[in-house]
Amino acid sequence: MSASVSYAVSDSLTMLRRNLKHALRYPAMTFSVVMMPVMILLLFNYAYGDALGAGIGGGSYIDYVTPGIVLMAATAGSVATAVGVCVDMTEGIVNRFRTMAISRSAFLAGHVVGSVIQTVIALVLVIGAAFAMGFRSSAGPVEWLAAIGLLVFVILALTWISAGIGLVAKTPESASNTPLPLTFLPFIGSAIVPPDSMPTALRWFAEYQPFTPIIETLRGLLMGTPIGNSAWSALAWCTGLTLLGYFWSRSVFYRR
Amino acid sequence: MVAISAVGLTKSYGDKAVLNGIDLTIPAGSVFALLGPNGAGKTTTVQILSTLIPADGGVARVAGHDLVREADGVRKAIGVTGQFSAVDNLLTAEENLLLMADLNHLRRREGRRRAEDLLRRFDLTEAARKPVATFSGGMRRKLDLAMTLVGDPKVIFLDEPTTGLDPRSRRTMWEIIRGLVADHGVTIFLTTQYLEEADQLADRIAVLDGGRIVAEGTAEELKRIVPGGRIRVQFADTVQLGAAAALFDYATADAEALRLDIPGDNSVITVKAVLDALDNASVRAESLTVETPDLDDVFLMLTGSTGVGVR
Numbered sequence: 001m002s003a004s005v006s007y008a009v010s011d012s013l014t015m016l017r018r019n020l021k022h023a024l025r026y027p028a029m030t031f032s033v034v035m036m037p038v039m040i041l042l043l044f045n046y047a048y049g050d051a052l053g054a055g056i057g058g059g060s061y062i063d064y065v066t067p068g069i070v071l072m073a074a075t076a077g078s079v080a081t082a083v084g085v086c087v088d089m090t091e092g093i094v095n096r097f098r099t100m101a102i103s104r105s106a107f108l109a110g111h112v113v114g115s116v117i118q119t120v121i122a123l124v125l126v127i128g129a130a131f132a133m134g135f136r137s138s139a140g141p142v143e144w145l146a147a148i149g150l151l152v153f154v155i156l157a158l159t160w161i162s163a164g165i166g167l168v169a170k171t172p173e174s175a176s177n178t179p180l181p182l183t184f185l186p187f188i189g190s191a192i193v194p195p196d197s198m199p200t201a202l203r204w205f206a207e208y209q210p211f212t213p214i215i216e217t218l219r220g221l222l223m224g225t226p227i228g229n230s231a232w233s234a235l236a237w238c239t240g241l242t243l244l245g246y247f248w249s250r251s252v253f254y255r256r
Numbered sequence: 257m258v259a260i261s262a263v264g265l266t267k268s269y270g271d272k273a274v275l276n277g278i279d280l281t282i283p284a285g286s287v288f289a290l291l292g293p294n295g296a297g298k299t300t301t302v303q304i305l306s307t308l309i310p311a312d313g314g315v316a317r318v319a320g321h322d323l324v325r326e327a328d329g330v331r332k333a334i335g336v337t338g339q340f341s342a343v344d345n346l347l348t349a350e351e352n353l354l355l356m357a358d359l360n361h362l363r364r365r366e367g368r369r370r371a372e373d374l375l376r377r378f379d380l381t382e383a384a385r386k387p388v389a390t391f392s393g394g395m396r397r398k399l400d401l402a403m404t405l406v407g408d409p410k411v412i413f414l415d416e417p418t419t420g421l422d423p424r425s426r427r428t429m430w431e432i433i434r435g436l437v438a439d440h441g442v443t444i445f446l447t448t449q450y451l452e453e454a455d456q457l458a459d460r461i462a463v464l465d466g467g468r469i470v471a472e473g474t475a476e477e478l479k480r481i482v483p484g485g486r487i488r489v490q491f492a493d494t495v496q497l498g499a500a501a502a503l504f505d506y507a508t509a510d511a512e513a514l515r516l517d518i519p520g521d522n523s524v525i526t527v528k529a530v531l532d533a534l535d536n537a538s539v540r541a542e543s544l545t546v547e548t549p550d551l552d553d554v555f556l557m558l559t560g561s562t563g564v565g566v567r
Binding site for chain 1: 346403
């Protein structure tokens, strides 16, 4: 039993090395995960910043918008996961893995851990860009740690969901399109403007969708705004999405 | 010793039956070819025997392990090179081999040694550090097989290993496959739609058609299934053809092609008898060819539209 556990770990690490090698050699995907949020950050800070800043009732707009854009970068990372998994599934290599005596969970574990690492690196770059544009946080070390922990948890949840999307997608193109609504979900939340300012139906959606409590928790940690129950909802959403993505991906992978 | 045995394997997709009860017994150290047209169920058979998909019915043992209850035991003993190349296009050839070494839980040094060895054996040393995406079809197929060999498998499944390759690469592949059996004593389960390939490589051949094995034996045995050879004589006009046709009892004349097919083997005596008969009757023949049955005849007869099970 312990031999099979150590094989599960070493096989997963082998798969992880493979995925990281892909990412290093073909950084285009990581690059796009960083570029899109940075472009949006530039746009919202320099082009719309004054108007939107006035709209949210004063204060520095970059401070308001950064947590939401950081989350958007996390969703962009999940697109890369879905594509990576799907490319493997549509090529013969996965059938080779399946006919070898390797831990069955290693393939998915390698993809998910690799994607989480890639997306975390992307987020660090996006946060760096925000600082360069004037973002200033009130957070101390504890708040930063909590914020990083939350972000990693969010990335893990999104990555498992995307792994499932990558497994069921017929082509890499559809794998790259399917998570796109996820990327736009933060827009219909509290990422850009407070939901209070939205029409009723949209506001109702914005208040109850998963990204709003996550953004509010992140904003609270980084900017010192009140968090309230958002932290618990954020953790509940992340736990739920992780479990859903994990069991869904596993069952799809074992079935195919 | 038996390397692969299967009894009554069945598989359906929806209401379409792909395999209708396959029985196989393949001795260790031999090359077995499963020959059949597209859609006969060759790939499905390989997928089942290599643990990729479950059979609906039947039992099978591969390398001494039950396919269902000891799937990991089977996986440890087999290597599979499928119809569609199972290589990592984003890695180099060497990295692909080292990936296999890691997944086979080889020690680092042993993995490197085997990778180097295989690169040399398959003439890929020069291309070792190039990304596989730049490889030709033949190189890709060679690497694919090399990856299969990293784990030192006892039983190797080759699903249409030369489909889509140019004649030269096909020859190279054949050499490699022959070498495997000669040097390593492995058992090879090969599927192919090329009769020549089965004839060249296999000790035993089974013809699969419509999910059923319609014939099994050595190439020679299969050739004996079809009626014997014929002597084909070509004439300049219908007069000569008609005169010749009157000389032989079982001959069939083709008036349009101006030729006469006379049943008979390729022995000198038979050929001479035909020529003498023509000469004595002063019939003038243009040319003569002797045709022996080949696997093509077997294949066409067995997998014809009638679907009659010949065994």
